[in-house]
Amino acid sequence: MSEQKAEANAISNIKEKVVDKVLPTPPDATPKSSAQALKERLQWGEPGLTIIDARDRESFLEERITGAMLASDMNKLEKNRELYVYSNTDQEAAEVAEELRQQGFESVSQLQGGLAGWKAIQGPTEGRSS
Numbered sequence: 001m002s003e004q005k006a007e008a009n010a011i012s013n014i015k016e017k018v019v020d021k022v023l024p025t026p027p028d029a030t031p032k033s034s035a036q037a038l039k040e041r042l043q044w045g046e047p048g049l050t051i052i053d054a055r056d057r058e059s060f061l062e063e064r065i066t067g068a069m070l071a072s073d074m075n076k077l078e079k080n081r082e083l084y085v086y087s088n089t090d091q092e093a094a095e096v097a098e099e100l101r102q103q104g105f106e107s108v109s110q111l112q113g114g115l116a117g118w119k120a121i122q123g124p125t126e127g128r129s130s
Contacts, residue, residue: 034111038051050074051084051086052071052085062129083105
């Protein structure tokens with residue numbers, strides 16, 4: 001093996017060991033999440049997650065969690081996408097979350113407290129009233 005190739009292999013091996021120990025990974029999603037847990041998850045930067053608003057379109061347009069999408073518009077999401085669902089009540093969000101799991105989505109978390117819980121921790125919102 002050439003000296004350059006040996007050095008490249010050594011560097012690659014060290015990177016693998018260091019990256020795994022130094023770079024933290026975000027916590028896994030749970031079936032229910034608090035607004036604070038979602039906010040912390042978003043602070044990881046470019047998270048591989050989608051926030052689903054299970055309310056009606058008018059409520060969504062009025063005010064929503066920044067970056068959220070309507071449940072009715074999510075037909076092209078990958079089944080391995082991490083989802084956080086909120087609605088007017090925790091019960092409604094739980095029902096939609098269960099429907100999504102039954103459709104084959106692998107990681108679905110119900111956001112407890114909905115939009116009100118999100119706003120209580122100063123989570124960013126968008127829409128007409130924001």
